[in-house]
Amino acid sequence: MGLQWVILTYVVAAEAAVALILTLPSPKLLKEKLVSFVSLILQPALFIVPFVGFQLLDIYWKNEHRMMCTSEICTAAERDRYEKSIYKAQRNVILCASACLLYWCIYRICKYYKEIQSLEQVEKRYKEQ
Template identity: 45%
Template sequence: MALEWVVLGYTAGAEAIMVLLLTLPGLNPLRKGLVSVAQSLLKPLSSIVPFCLFLMMDIYYKYETRPTCESPEACSPAEHLRFHKSIIKSERNALLIASALFFYWILYSVTNLLVRIDDLNNRIEKIKNQD
């Protein structure tokens, strides 16, 4: 299972870097190339949505089937520590899933916005050239 989380982490990182590069001011000469790269990456990155849903189901299953230590007398200190580690690990993984989905949504929105801005600028230039 660790490989799945590594892949998800790298994907969220790549999405965050692309969003950062697309939204930084001063990169206008590179923006057209960055937009085309982002557009070509959006379709393969859309597989992140069902992947995240699968991982959320995995977290939920582990949450429902984990042993509980409700009172300190019921568990040994090692079991109590393992119980709290599993809770923290599940919370970290849920945060990673949320960030991957959030960055995909932002990347999709920013890319579509930049494409629409470019189309509108082309229309304005075309209208100016006709007059």
């Protein structure tokens, strides 16, 4: 497994952990601090989108230029290697898609929480009047 796929795997695992932490019930003050911290990290973490795009292009290019091994000329080892490369490509596409999806989910969770905070402040102002 290449270094870029190891990095992407760790990023997806970290994103999943952050999404899980953000969705767990917690005290309001802790949730407020956590959401503000994650919101600060979201902008620099946007690098994942072009990185994933590049990886998807790499997968596509390798798929287009892969030696086809479907005829009877291929040996069993060559056929196994071909099938293994197909499975790895499929796994990597799923990894790329999950990285983008998790980033988007974290972004939307933070945005929804900020909207809820602003609506609570508006409600508080109306109650004071």
